[in-house]
Structure formats: C-alpha cells, structure tokens
Amino acid sequence: MADPALPVPRRRRRGRPSGGATDARERILDAAVAEFEAHGYDAATIRSIAARADVDPALVHHYFGSKADLFTAVIDAPMQPARFLPEILDGDLDGAGERLVRFLLDLWEQPDFRRRGIAVMRAMMGSKRTANILVGFVSREILRRITTRLGGGDDARRRAGLVASQIVGLIVTRYVIELPPIAEATPDEVVAAVGPTLQRYLTGDLEG
Amino acid sequence: MADPALPVPRRRRRGRPSGGATDARERILDAAVAEFEAHGYDAATIRSIAARADVDPALVHHYFGSKADLFTAVIDAPMQPARFLPEILDGDLDGAGERLVRFLLDLWEQPDFRRRGIAVMRAMMGSKRTANILVGFVSREILRRITTRLGGGDDARRRAGLVASQIVGLIVTRYVIELPPIAEATPDEVVAAVGPTLQRYLTGDLEG
DNA sequence: CGCATTATTCAACGAGCAGTGAATATCTGG
C-alpha cells in the first residue's frame, strides 16, 4: 500500500521550465512539513520530501541547504508564540490557567500550526540529541517566563514545571498520538477540564 | 566527541571463544535498551548496538532475529504492568489518584524499567505508524480498565482520557525529556502535586 | 541582442544500513 500523498513522478525536461510562476519552493516546504509531521526528523528523508513535492531531491538543497536547515525552516513558526506568553499571564493570575489552555488550543487547532508543532514534538521526543536542543529552548523561552510571573524562586519554578507537564501531556495526547477521548473532546470541554488543573499548579495549594 | 559508551572494538578470533560463560546475549540486550532509549527505534542501528556490546552485528541477528524482533524483546517488560492496574483502582476511589501516581513513580524510578519505558515512549511518539500500534495497546489495556472502573459511558471515558493526558505529560517531562523542575522533584513532591489532579479527573467536578 | 542569474534535473559519490550465508572455533553429549 503506497503512500497516497505521493504523486506519480512525472518525467520532466531538464532546466528551467517555461511560464513564470512555479511554486516549487512552497511545495517543498509543504511536503517537508507533512513528512516531518508524519515521520519525525530522522525518518523523514529529503528524497521522500522531494517525491511528495514532485521535484528532484537536489532542488531541495538548492532552496533550503541541508536537511537540518530545512527542518529549522519548518519549525521556525511554532517557536514564535512563546513571545505572546507574557500577555496571557498578565492581568489577574486567577484566570490565567483558563486563559493559557484557551490560548494553546487556539494555536493548535489551526492546521498549519498544528502540523509544524507536531514535527517539533516528534523531534523533541525522538532522541536525546534533538531533545536537548529543544528542551533548552522551552526552558529559556517558556518556563522562565512563567517562573518570573510567579515571582521567581524554587516554588515558582516547580509550579511552572507542573504547568508544563500538563500542557505537554495535553498536546501529546490530543494532537500527536490522538488518544481518542482527548482528541475528540471539544475545545470548551478541554478548557473546562484542564484549566482548573493549570490554575491549581499556578496558584493553588500543592501540599495536598 | 565520540560516544563514551562505545568500547574500542577489540580484534577477535573467529569462532567460538574458549572459557564457557560469555554473556554476549545479555550484553546485546543491554546495549539495545541503551540505544533504543537514547535514539529511538529508527535512529538506533543494529551496528551501533553491536558496537556497544562489542560484538559483531551478525551475532545480534543470530540471537534476536530482525531489528523489529529485538525491539519487541526490549519493550516486552514495560508492557506488563498494565495488568496490575485493577489492584490500584480497587478499593476506595477517593485515594485512587494518589495511589496511581505512586504506583507509576515506583515503576519508573527503577532504572531498568525506565530505560525500556523511554524506548517505548520514543517509539510511540516517533512516527504515525508506530504510534498507532502503541496507542491501540494503551487504549485497550489501560484506558479501558480505568473507564470500566468508573462505570463506563462517555463521562467515564473522558475522565480516563484526562488521567492519561496528565500521566503522559508527567512521564514525558520527568523521564523522557527531563525538564529540570519536574525531573528534579522528589517522588513525594510529585505525588502531592499530581495526585489531586488525577483525583479530580477521576471523581471531581469537571465543569468548572 | 547578449549575458548573468535563476530554476530545474541528472548522474554520481561515499557512507551507512539490515540482513545473509558461510567459515571457523569451541563446547557437549553419547
């Protein structure tokens, strides 16, 4: 059973095709998102990406350089939203848990963001090497913002970690492995169920 | 910088070595656990496993057959504990959240279990293909037991999913990616913080 | 028009992979 997304490789003339606008570059990027999303960094191949984009593998290098370069192009977008975290956390801390889940769901329900986000998740979980890079980013850009908002210190740090643990679990079960009960819930149901958990981690009693 | 775990490959005579007990089989299995733990299924290679065990790659096939066979040998153990779930869930439901975290931590704090468990996690998250296999297992063997204990029905199913989301998040952050604040917490701290979350998902009010 | 730039494919390299079959050395049961 062949991958249905693979087009029959058309035989093409060598050299630049006539008729201005070819979207090969965009097709390659789309294909890369799809392959990295489905197979993770290691198992996705330049050749499969090229095949999906109906293009010669060398063209991928022409536009994006190495495989690692291509991957960073794919995950550039999902790394940005961390910058919006302060807005979410500003205002009353009492509603921050719910606002945080809502914000995350809004992002991840957008297909384009989700596909790249899944690629990042797979890479983060794929191997110790790639994990270290991405965990460093998460610690610096995300955890530190939450820790700061909570006033710093060990207690704040631990609370931020707990928040991260539930967020990671939610994203992994809902979007990456698509565990049925979580993946099928409506965003409102998720917010109602998970918001209070985050709220307790942020401001509640953690001793029992 | 070479992998410190790789021994200098000794030059050896061909044929069975003298002196009875060689633990090559165990060394191979250990090496496989280590490589699958560190790199996931796809990126771990028979050759790197053989090198780590200081053994010829063909010997790996001799003992374990294909790479997939070797992997199932590695992950056989961590798949068993699901059978103990009913004991955890029996008795008063009010303490089940805490008992559940405690049970999981007891398992995962054992190095041998943890290494194999991480291998499973990496495989589960590695690609859509491997994910489906393992998600099927988790749904059947784990979620269904919780759902049943909660009396069945959609509400029970959703509660079980929420429990899974927090458990997955805890395990991923603490053991797989080792996010510092979670990875450094003591088991007791984790139980105190996460137990009530699971308890609320099991028996609490989910509407807000 | 002519020339640099850009888009695209082609052909190949070197490396690494999983797996196979045979060769060799030792051990063990009769």
Next chain:
DNA sequence: CCAGATATTCACTGCTCGTTGAATAATGCG
C-alpha cells in the same frame, strides 16, 4: 573421542541516504 550443536566473526549483497557538481533551459536586465 567423535559428531552435532553452539558461539562467533567475516565477507558480501542490495538498498537508501544526504549531498555535490555539472548540465540544461528559461528569464530578466542592460
């Protein structure tokens, strides 16, 4: 002490991978 059985390495096959360099074709600028 001899005949499997077992343990181990070796040499190899066929494949796929990332990457490179050159070839070819169209465009766009002066």
